[in-house]
Amino acid sequence: DTVSGDLLPRRARDSGSFVIGADAGAWHAEAQLDVVGPRFSSTGNTRPMAGYHTTSARLAYAVNDTWRLKGRVENLENKQYEEVSGYGVPGRAWYAGLSAQF
Numbered sequence: 009d010t011v012s013g014d015l016l017p018r019r020a021r022d023s024g025s026f027v028i029g030a031d032a033g034a035w036h037a038e039a040q041l042d043v044v045g046p047r048f049s050s051t052g053n054t055r056p057m058a059g060y061h062t063t064s065a066r067l068a069y070a071v072n073d074t075w076r077l078k079g080r081v082e083n084l085e086n087k088q089y090e091e092v093s094g095y096g097v098p099g100r101a102w103y104a105g106l107s108a109q110f
Contacts, residue, residue, distance in 0.1 A: 014053045018092060020045040034070040039063065049093035060089035079104045 009016060022045035029038035042062050049055040066080040079102070086100040 012052075014051065015048055017051055018047055018049060018057075020047040020059065036066075036068045036070075038066040040065075044091075055093060057090065057093055060087065062087060062089070074108050074110065076107045076109070077104075078107060 015021060022043075024043055026041045026043075027038060029036065040063065042064075043059070044061070045059040047057050047059070049057050062082075063084040064080060064082045065084055066078070068079075069077045071077060082101045082103070083097065083099060088096060088099075090096055
């Protein structure tokens, strides 16, 4: 906020992501680290919230030129944190899917 000098609610001054991936034949793998610094949950910077980090992983297998099997795990470390004060996030979550490109 340029008028008061306060940080905007739920907006960390520092945050970032780091993604690393590799291909090996028909396989593609990625790992991602997201980092969010300390922030405040209300205007006026009166309710501080701790920073957090999460990790996720993705794996894909190209069956052929059209079809691809995919899987991912979010919140790999099963961390408990809040993006919004008072509202937790789901624990570790697993997803699988199939995609086609024509």
